[in-house]
Amino acid sequence: MPSKFKCVRCGREYEPGSVFRCECGGLLEVVHEPIKWDRHIVDSRLCPMGAPYSSGVWRYKELIHPGLPAELIVTRPEGNTNVYHRSAVSEFVGVERLTMKHEGENPTGSFKDRGMTVAVSEALRQGAKAVACASTGNTSASMAAYAAQADLKGIVFIPEGEIAYGKLSQALAYGSKVIQVPGSFDDAMRVVQEASKELGLYLLNSINPWRIEGQKTIIFELLHQRGWEPPDWIIVPAGNLGNTSAFGKALADLVELGWIQKVPRIASIQAEGAAPFYKMWKGGGEVLESLHPETVATAIKIGNPVSWEKAIRVIRETEGVVEVVSDAEIMEAKAVVDGSGVGCEPASAASVAGARKLVAAGVIKPDDDVVCVLTGNLLKDPDATVGYHTGKLKGIQARRPNAPTRLDTTSMSASLRRLLRE
Ligand SMILES: *Cc1c(COP(=O)(O)O)cnc(C)c1O
Ligand SMILES: [Zn+2]
Numbered sequence: 001m002p003s004k005f006k007c008v009r010c011g012r013e014y015e016p017g018s019v020f021r022c023e024c025g026g027l028l029e030v031v032h033e034p035i036k037w038d039r040h041i042v043d044s045r046l047c048p049m050g051a052p053y054s055s056g057v058w059r060y061k062e063l064i065h066p067g068l069p070a071e072l073i074v075t076r077p078e079g080n081t082n083v084y085h086r087s088a089v090s091e092f093v094g095v096e097r098l099t100m101k102h103e104g105e106n107p108t109g110s111f112k113d114r115g116m117t118v119a120v121s122e123a124l125r126q127g128a129k130a131v132a133c134a135s136t137g138n139t140s141a142s143m144a145a146y147a148a149q150a151d152l153k154g155i156v157f158i159p160e161g162e163i164a165y166g167k168l169s170q171a172l173a174y175g176s177k178v179i180q181v182p183g184s185f186d187d188a189m190r191v192v193q194e195a196s197k198e199l200g201l202y203l204l205n206s207i208n209p210w211r212i213e214g215q216k217t218i219i220f221e222l223l224h225q226r227g228w229e230p231p232d233w234i235i236v237p238a239g240n241l242g243n244t245s246a247f248g249k250a251l252a253d254l255v256e257l258g259w260i261q262k263v264p265r266i267a268s269i270q271a272e273g274a275a276p277f278y279k280m281w282k283g284g285g286e287v288l289e290s291l292h293p294e295t296v297a298t299a300i301k302i303g304n305p306v307s308w309e310k311a312i313r314v315i316r317e318t319e320g321v322v323e324v325v326s327d328a329e330i331m332e333a334k335a336v337v338d339g340s341g342v343g344c345e346p347a348s349a350a351s352v353a354g355a356r357k358l359v360a361a362g363v364i365k366p367d368d369d370v371v372c373v374l375t376g377n378l379l380k381d382p383d384a385t386v387g388y389h390t391g392k393l394k395g396i397q398a399r400r401p402n403a404p405t406r407l408d409t410t411s412m413s414a415s416l417r418r419l420l421r422e
Contacts, residue, residue, distance in 0.1 A: 137167030248314025
């Protein structure tokens with residue numbers, strides 16, 4: 001195996017197995033043997049005849065999991081997601097050079113597929129029979145699909161009544177065993193860690209360092225699409241902080257290869273009611289204090305983010321920032337992104353809402369080059385979308401509602417004319 005696990009706290013190294021924490025309590029990360037690698041190789045894979053290199057993850061295999069035999073790769077394939085510019089969104093944020101990388105275009109509708117293809121392939125390499133995760137929704141949807149493809153038994157632990165309907169329906173449809181845990185995501189996370197230890201399930205949460213390796217490819221692919229020209233800012237919604245960690249690791253890889261010279265600043269955006277990372281960063285603390293999370297954006301409704309120790313280094317090393325946005329700001333940004341024809345789920349819109357707030361605060365300049373990552377698909381959370389537009393979302397005054405109207409059939413043509421004038 002040319003790759004090892006290494007503790008981010010004490011530096012101790014391990015063979016990659018199914019233990020994801022160091023004896024000292026620190027998180028483990030994957031380290032590969034240094035390589036010299038030519039950019040022409042990834043270019044030549046842009047028009048491949050099929051898997052695995054047609055995948056926006058496995059195109060970069062040598063930087064992700066160099067030692068994995070190709071026949072073990074479980075791929076859909078994932079990635080190859082588009083980058084959009086929309087004037088309405090640029091105007092809303094206050095930055096002309098603003099683009100959105102839409103990770104909701106992955107096979108199961110979120111970026112989680114990028115980490116899942118790597119971690120499920122690794123589960124096969126280790127001979128696992130069953131895989132498990134705790135999830136705010138998208139991890140379970142993704143795991144269920146990849147477990148089905150790989151013929152592995154999938155078991156997901158979700159916080160009862162807390163996950164969006166689109167995501168729950170995917171986990172059920174793809175055939176995983178769905179176990180509802182009373183409490184929040186953080187409770188489900190505790191249960192799955194115990195269950196996987198006790199029952200020998202291979203754990204597929206983002207504490208699994210292979211998930212982070214796969215998620216690095218959001219950055220590889222983004223920069224590849226831009227001809228390896230980095231933007232000034234990359235803005236990402238932050239829940240469990242896997243993406244923030246992965247983005248920093250990816251940028252470090254690219255600097256080491258000499259493929260980029262400048263490192264973009266990373267801005268991690270949390271929901272106001274689920275912002276333990278923001279509180280830690282703002283207060284200059286060295287340890288994260290968990291809290292009870294509350295937000296409409298269920299994908300980032302996390303009070304005890306597992307990857308904070310990796311993520312805080314990324315923020316510091318990229319001269320990044322952490323910001324918070326309210327649920328009302330998230331839903332308004334979503335309405336603008338949706339209304340531009342691009343569309344995303346609530347948590348994803350946190351990046352756009354955060355960009356707007358950072359521009360207003362003068363942190364991001366109007367002529368900066370900014371990329372917002374949209375993490376999930378519009379169809380994931382129909383209740384939030386319909387609730388917003390019909391004014392039924394608790395505690396939110398919709399500023400851009402688009403409620404359906406009822407046709408008056410007694411004077412149909414007059415009614416129609418009136419409705420279309422509105
Ligand atoms: C998982 C998820 C997030 C949170 O990402 P982290 O890596 O946990 O910070 C944000 N948005 C969506 C749509 C997600 O599925
Ligand atoms: Zn350690």
